[in-house]
Amino acid sequence: MALHQSGEDYLEAILVLQKQRGMVRSVDVARHMEVSKPSVCHAVATLRDGGFLTMDSDYFLHLTDVGREVAEQIYEKHRFFTDRLIEAGVDPATAERDACRIEHVISDESFRRLKAVVEAES
Structure with missing residues (x-):
């Protein structure tokens, strides 16, 4: 799956937040990027479907190996x-x-x- 600029921005934001906080939820990404929660939910679904991240049962986001590399x-x-x-x-x-x-x-x-x-x- 080819990533658009916005997908790259979301992955970068998740990486930065993980470095700062350890665990990251969608709401953290929304605050960091100053975007709406629905925008983050849509991006997370797209990135998850593309194999760039996962979400655990507590709704924490985790970059996959491919997502982390990008x-x-x-x-x-x-x-x-x-x-x-x-x-x-x-x-x-x-x-x-x-x-x-x-x-x-x-x-x-x-x-x-x-x-x-x-x-x-x-």
Whole structure:
């Protein structure tokens, strides 16, 4: 199943919340992303059907191995671009918003090469 930008955003949000809190429910995702609970429920159902996450009997969300891999990749791109933009003097809030856009459109190859160049310069 191919993911759209919104699906990637939900996976990334779940990953971030799991790192912060450990256990995550749909309501936590709704608050974090500032979206409605029905929107989260729809996204969770789609991601569950796609094999990216599961929900246990207590309604906690758990990323599958595939879901975690996708979320980690998106989160890595997000952090990379946020950090680079802030280093370039961009306001942190703007850097966060722009990084969220860039992370979805850059190819894996371009990201790997750009990251390698930045790491080589460090």
